[in-house]
Amino acid sequence: MERYGLIKTLLKFIDTNKIKYGIGIFIAILIYGEIGSIYIMKLSPMEALYFTGITLTTVGYGDIILTTILQRIFAVTLAFAGIAIIAYVFGVIFSVITEGMEKARSGVKMKKRISHLKDHYILCGYGRVGKVVLDELKKRNQQVLIIEKNKEIIDRLNEENEDENIITMCDDATDTNLLKRIGLEKSNGMLVCTGSDVNNLFIVLTTREIAPELWIVSRASYSENIKRLKNAGSNKVVSPESSGGSDIYYAAMSPKSIKITCKHSVEEISNEMKIVMNNNCNLEDIEYHFPGIKEPLIRKIGSIQNGDYAKFNNILEKNEIAKKSIKNLYKSVGGIHSHHMTGKTFKDIDNAMKKLSDENIILGIDLSDDEILKLTKNQAQEIFD
Incomplete structure (x- = not known):
């Protein structure tokens, strides 16, 4: 049973059309030899099959004597055809089987890589918008699984990309079975960026059915389809008509993004950045x-x-104008400002928050405009003084 399972898996990756084409040519040569042997060599059907076989394989026992020029020409053409065709046929069969085995091994490796993915993003479609989204994800060292059905695009991407965090699949994201195999439940979210709103709608519907809690951001090529994609299950829908691919990235990061309101001096800016990056x-x-x-x-x-x-520190040390400008800005706001901080995981965000709190940098988390306004009013008198 295990042997049959291996054969079945291998056949999935073998291009059987090439094998059929090769076998077809081989059969055509056999027919040519059979008919020629009967009408030119004056042999019976069984003798004709025998003569065709030994001539194609260049064995040539010599028990059938060629008596005419036409017979000799026929035998020579049959022998040359046999050598060329048999070499071609078996070469094609061997190469196809080899390619199939390589694809099967690659498929097993890909399945293993995907099974180990965690806290990654799934990017469906790598066109103009998808490229911008990937660039944003790469800048933040995020793991990304790209699904694109255009083989030329995938081959080009693989040639240009050496980032181990990027995994590519040449496949159709509308395939339900595929979506069930790519670890939706372990991913941070799905970004649906194909150029077809119909495909995007189908992907969103299927994904929402498989992973009800997954964060899904979808592209809408036409603004009238935004509502349809939201109704299908997209948490966010971004239309390139009014925004770019980078907005899809920011929408995808929403679940792992918090707004922190801070207060510190210009000299502490680099320390804040260091804490954030190290986490x-x-x-x-x-x-x-x-x-x-x-x-x-x-x-x-x-x-x-x-x-x-x-x-940043080097710039401030070398450029007195820049240093004075940013100090004036910080004095104007009393050192109070806010950031949207994103992280790979919630644990990373929690660790960064703890470190920033230990440094007494954070004043609040996800504060409303009114809460921040009240906070800044306390700084007004100090600034005017």
């Missing part, structure tokens, strides 16, 4: 809160990398 987290933006003004001044900073805090 696999990232600060996505800065909101500067001016006393008495409800709307903050927002500055997008994107992803920060290890060592960026050292670069």
